[in-house]
Amino acid sequence: MPVFEAVRLALQVIWNQKMKSAFSVVGVFIGVTFLIAVVTIVEGMNNYMEDTFAGALLGVNxxxxxxxxxxxxxxxxxxxxxxxxxxxxxxxxxxxxxxxxxxxxxxxxxxxxxxxxxxxxxxxxxxxxxxxxxxxxxxxxxxxxxxxxxxxxxxxxxxxxxxxxxxxxxxxxxxxxxxxxxxxxxxxxxxxxxxxxxxxxxxxxxxxxxxxxxxxxxxxxxxxxxxxxxxxxxxxxxxxxxxxxxxxxxxxxxxxxxxxxxxxxxxxxxxxSDGVLDFWSKISGVLLAAIPGLVSISLVVGGIVIMNIMLMSVSERTREIGIRKSLGARQRDIMRQFLVESATLSTVGAGLGIATGLGMAKLVAELSFLPASVAGWSIGAAVVLGMGVGITAGILPARKASRLDPVEAISQE
Amino acid sequence: MSAPVIKVRDLRREYAMGAETIRALRGVDLDIMVNEYVAIMGPSGSGKSTLMNTIGCLDTPTSGEYWLNSQEVSTLGDDELARVRNREIGFVFQTFNLLPRATALHNVELPLIYSGEKKSERKRRAEEALELVGLGDRMDHRPNELSGGQRQRVAVARALINKPSIILADEPTGNLDSRTSEDIIGLFAELHDKGQTIIVVTHEPDIAAHAHREITLKDGTVFSDSLRQAA
Structure with missing residues (x-):
């Protein structure tokens, strides 16, 4: 099955179980939201300090x-x-x-x-x-x-x-x-x-x-x-x-x-303007250095949650797995189905996190003097992290699913 | 005479159940030819389910030989067995075993997905198969929107989609009332007339009566094997 279609099917499964999906991606969602919001504000401050603040107060060159x-x-x-x-x-x-x-x-x-x-x-x-x-x-x-x-x-x-x-x-x-x-x-x-x-x-x-x-x-x-x-x-x-x-x-x-x-x-x-910018880069360095720790905690928690939800899902869908096997699905087909599902789930969570993080940063920018500016790399990182967490968390459940005995699986009520 | 579709020699299957060893099949020998319509009967515990699972490549024998289309499958690995199930065997189950959230069309398409057909080709063939079983107007229905008979027709269409060597039906009418049962049996007769090899596992003599050959198992061995004259 082509990956694109596998993703479409995975999205369907996720959509069919909106509630469960929503809970399972909370960890990834929070991690990514935080990542995006902080990076966006820091990036905004960077641009602001370099262009507006240093430029307006001290002048360029x-x-x-x-x-x-x-x-x-x-x-x-x-x-x-x-x-x-x-x-x-x-x-x-x-x-x-x-x-x-x-x-x-x-x-x-x-x-x-x-x-x-x-x-x-x-x-x-x-x-x-x-x-x-x-x-x-x-x-x-x-x-x-x-x-x-x-x-x-x-x-x-x-x-x-x-x-x-x-x-x-x-x-x-x-x-x-x-x-x-x-x-x-x-x-x-x-x-x-x-x-x-x-x-x-x-x-x-x-x-x-x-x-x-x-x-x-x-x-x-x-x-x-x-x-x-x-x-x-x-x-x-x-x-x-x-x-x-x-x-x-x-x-x-x-x-x-x-x-x-x-x-x-x-x-x-x-x-x-060097002095001001040096000082700012120290502050932003500290802020950015705090991100990996905080984000990875919520991503690890998010990954564990996804893994458990996927394990549950494998148990619930034992019969489906049996049916698919009886129709010719190989171990790797089943493995891929669940990996794609868990990666898609997690990436959807990351996507929502990106949207919310950007929204929060914009809101903060509206309501305070803090500026916001979107850093492309942070969005890329969020997507990669989301997908990575999903794939990692999906390995164990997917392996379990792929190794089910078809005779037992198909007779499961 | 051509080679048999199924050739089974001294097939044995043992399970460890705690300290005990259950010997479900104790040396089965069997030949089934192309376009035979076979009923496998026997009381529960006779080994007929195990025999069916083994013939269907869902289970591997403890010892013995199983040749399907002159290929020895008793020694194949998991992936090859999956391929054999995909190409050579069409299952029809008592409980239909359709994916509940998928439409009739998608259910019928499934084997083609695993054989790597293109999407357009899948759709075309699945539609064709559903037309063949008389469900051309129910393609977008989900299993819970279909009657029992219709569900089993979807399952038959799915079983046929990859033009398998054998149709393997396990109590195909077990969950159907007598009228729909006749429907499905009629469908099997049609398929048989078109040259399909069909194996039906059942404990109902009425159903077995439609087959041309009746094999009875008892205690994990073939107890009787008889051809029926009229069909």
């Missing part, structure tokens, strides 16, 4: 020259914090020197930020990220200006009070009316809105669109940082390789400026 890391993951010892605090800050001069000294083709921009409220005719938006930056900042961040324009080089160098705002801030302050040309007050400094940046969405529930970018030399400089100080010089290269080259050059320039001896550590930071 971008590093920042800072006096200390802006994103801290894991535990930082106290002494390290203290030594960070003693470091000299990055100045406009440092930034200019590094930007001018890099031979690798890059985009550079300074960045300083602080939170402040923004007012427009009696409406106040609180906790807005106020960013003082260069005119190249928008190109560096890859932001699209949805309305209006970015500020110009002249505006940047004169410190003209113009601002480019995020879509959420525009929404809060202006509703449906046109923000362009209006004057808002950032910490009471009047600023003219010249552009609105396209909506970027959320990272873990935090809006990325609640900000205003103004020239670094405009009045915001008075509160985003002490005089002459910037948070960072951001440097973006085309590729990771170019970024690494630019980092080496930036490090050399900074060390020269600060006259650090060869044995002395850097008293500044070259920050990329």
């Amino acid at each position: 971008t590093f920042g020259v800072r006096y200390r890391p802006s994103v801290n993951v894991g535990d930082t010892p106290r002494e390290v914090w203290r030594s960070w605090r003693r470091r000299p800050r990055i100045t406009f001069e440092d930034a200019e020197a590094v930007a001018a000294g890099l031979s690798v083709p890059v985009i550079t921009a300074v960045e300083s930020e602080s939170n402040a409220s923004v007012d427009y005719e009696g409406t106040t938006a609180n906790n807005v990220r106020i960013i003082g930056a260069s005119d190249s900042y928008f190109a560096l961040k890859g932001w699209n200006i949805q309305e209006g324009r970015p500020f110009t080089e002249q505006e940047a160098s004169f410190g003209t009070p113009v601002a480019v705002i995020g879509s959420e801030l525009a929404e809060v302050l202006f509703g449906n009316s046109d923000p362009l040309g209006r004057t808002v007050r950032i910490r009471n400094f009047p600023y003219r809105v010249v552009g609105v940046v396209e909506k970027q969405g959320n990272v873990f529930g935090f809006s990325l669109d609640n900000f205003a970018v103004a020239p670094a030399l405009s009045p915001v400089k008075r509160f985003v940082n002490p005089p002459r100080i910037v948070d960072a010089l951001l440097v973006k290269a085309e590729t990771d390789l170019l970024m690494r080259a630019a980092m080496a050059e930036a490090e050399a320039i900074m060390r020269r400026r600060r006259q650090l001896r060869p044995a002395t550590d850097n008293n500044f930071e070259l920050e990329t």
Whole structure:
């Protein structure tokens, strides 16, 4: 009998005994559901961390020259914090020197930020990220200006009070009316809105669109940082390789400026998204390492259940086996019939588990900030595991069935 | 004269039942020719069921020879015996032995599945066989939707499907009322007229009366073997 037909017959048997089949695949079902749900969430987090989180917060192929890391993951010892605090800050001069000294083709921009409220005719938006930056900042961040324009080089160098705002801030302050040309007050400094940046969405529930970018030399400089100080010089290269080259050059320039001896550590930071991603890969590694244990427990239990149900099934169907043998079924035909049945049963359970696992992951993604992304390998693994458990669990019952004596089997009531 | 379909020499079958040894067959010799219609009779415990199971290759003898179509089958292994059952023997049982969840058509197809026929060919031949036993309009019925007589017709169609050398019927009318019994016996007569070799195991003289030869077993040996003149 061709395998395809054997599977069809097996499905028929399974369907005829819906209740029993459902109970017998619970173990496999739970194991696979868990596998798929966890892998889907972890995979979603992976993509999220790599694309959205690292990309949006730190930028792709971008590093920042800072006096200390802006994103801290894991535990930082106290002494390290203290030594960070003693470091000299990055100045406009440092930034200019590094930007001018890099031979690798890059985009550079300074960045300083602080939170402040923004007012427009009696409406106040609180906790807005106020960013003082260069005119190249928008190109560096890859932001699209949805309305209006970015500020110009002249505006940047004169410190003209113009601002480019995020879509959420525009929404809060202006509703449906046109923000362009209006004057808002950032910490009471009047600023003219010249552009609105396209909506970027959320990272873990935090809006990325609640900000205003103004020239670094405009009045915001008075509160985003002490005089002459910037948070960072951001440097973006085309590729990771170019970024690494630019980092080496930036490090050399900074060390020269600060006259650090060869044995002395850097008293500044070259920050990329690597640190965040490293930390995440440690977490996801732990999560993924826990999967095999938990999944294999439920699969072993599931396999034992299937084996027992199949043994029962062989007893119940002794007569059928006898009939089939009397009609010319060989041992291997009977063996195959029961193996296919148990493999199909288990694979159906795995299939339901895959569907439920994906459904659960999507539901979690809907209801929380956790993202979900389907990993192809996990589905493949689930199917293979399901089938494997079924075949393994089916061997003993199938062998028992195939070895039944036809005379005895057929006279069974 | 052509070689017999069945040639049995000094056939013995012993079972161990606890400490005791049951000797079900104690040296049976038998020749059955092509197109014979044989009734095997005998009281219960006479060994007729064991003889039938052995002739049907469901059981292997403890000693002795059994030749089916000039092939010695008493020495064959399990797989070869399965093949012989599939190709050479058509069983008809007292309790019909149909698969309860399968349709009449699928039940009749079963032997063809094990002989590796293609699906289309299986269907065609199974339909043909069901037509032959007069159940052309009941193909998609399951056994519980058929009367006893109809079930036994399905079983006969299944027995015929691989054009076996012998039809081996074990109390084929044991579960049928007298009218349907006559039906089935009539069907056997028809098949016999077409050249089929038929062996019926029965303890009912009425049924045995339709056969042309009557073999009576007693205590595991052939007690009498007589040809009947008229049929």
